[in-house]
Amino acid sequence: MGDSLRFDEEITILVVEDNPLNQKLADIVLKNxxxxxxxxxxxxxxxxxxxxxxxxxxxxxxxRMPVMDGYEATRIIRKIYKSDIPxxxxxxxxxxxxxxxxxxxxxxxxxxxxxxxxxxFNVIKQxxxxxx
Amino acid sequence: xxxxxxxxxxxxxxNMEYIIDISRGEVATIRDMTNTALNxxxxxxxxxxxxxxxxxxxxxxxxxxxxxxSVRIIGAVTLQHKLMELEKAANTxxxxxxxxxxxxxxxxxxxxxxxxxxxxKLA
Numbered sequence: 718m719g720d721s722l723r724f725d726e727e728i729t730i731l732v733v734e735d736n737p738l739n740q741k742l743a744d745i746v747l748k749n750x751x752x753x754x755x756x757x758x759x760x761x762x763x764x765x766x767x768x769x770x771x772x773x774x775x776x777x778x779x780x781r782m783p784v785m786d787g788y789e790a791t792r793i794i795r796k797i798y799k800s801d802i803p804x805x806x807x808x809x810x811x812x813x814x815x816x817x818x819x820x821x822x823x824x825x826x827x828x829x830x831x832x833x834x835x836x837x838f839n840v841i842k843q844x845x846x847x848x849x
Numbered sequence: 850x851x852x853x854x855x856x857x858x859x860x861x862x863x864n865m866e867y868i869i870d871i872s873r874g875e876v877a878t879i880r881d882m883t884n885t886a887l888n889x890x891x892x893x894x895x896x897x898x899x900x901x902x903x904x905x906x907x908x909x910x911x912x913x914x915x916x917x918x919s920v921r922i923i924g925a926v927t928l929q930h931k932l933m934e935l936e937k938a939a940n941t942x943x944x945x946x947x948x949x950x951x952x953x954x955x956x957x958x959x960x961x962x963x964x965x966x967x968x969x970k971l972a
Contacts, residue, residue: 738885738919745871745878781914809918831867831922 722838724751731776732756733763750838760790767794775841780808788822795823803844862960864924880971886923887964894957901950910939928956
């Protein structure tokens with residue numbers, strides 16, 4: 718894995734995930750590619766953090782979570798807070814219907830867990846570039 | 850990174866290659882991830898056992914899904930497939946829930962042994 722899979726500037730990523738092993742995975746992979754991860758354990762916490770923290774560049778959103786799921790959190794971020802922050806859905810499935818549901822809720826993209834460094838680097842880069 | 854040479858992917862019901870790869874072969878990180886995987890397997894199976902006992906299929910579906918979403922990290926493909934069957938059964942109140950849970954439990958018991966062996970190798 719070369720250094721080409723590394724951002725030149727630090728990118729702040731909000732990881733919305735309640736599973737401890739998936740959190741650790743995100744922590745390792747995101748730091749490997751030069752990102753700074755911050756965490757929320759459910760959709761409700763994610764909504765609050767997006768509202769309060771303008772330094773978040775991208776959200777990695779799990780789908781099935783307690784309190785508030787990823788679809789609902791995304792709808793609130795888009796419709797109530799009118800935010801265009803890139804939101805990438807993460808789930809155990811990558812079936813066509815899962816991708817469609819994610820996009821319908823307002824997510825920009827959807828990838829299956831576990832992801833490779835290359836996969837997550839490319840999807841973050843793609844949506845950061847489109848936002849600029 | 851000198852310790853990297855001692856890290857060998859296991860065979861059987863798990864495959865540690867993914868963890869070794871993202872950890873860049875660093876033993877402390879591999880050990881931490883392996884420990885988390887082990888504790889999480891025990892914790893989720895305990896919750897799922899309670900859900901089956903209480904006939905709470907909604908929570909069973911949720912907890913099964915949560916466990917399923919992370920077992921690929923340790924390359925536990927057989928368990929992942931069995932958990933997918935169990936989750937589907939829980940979503941449809943399937944009569945085969947007890948049988949599928951028992952099968953998942955058996956696979957998990959074997960995986961726990963393998964993860965402990967991995968930890969012994971990393972000690």
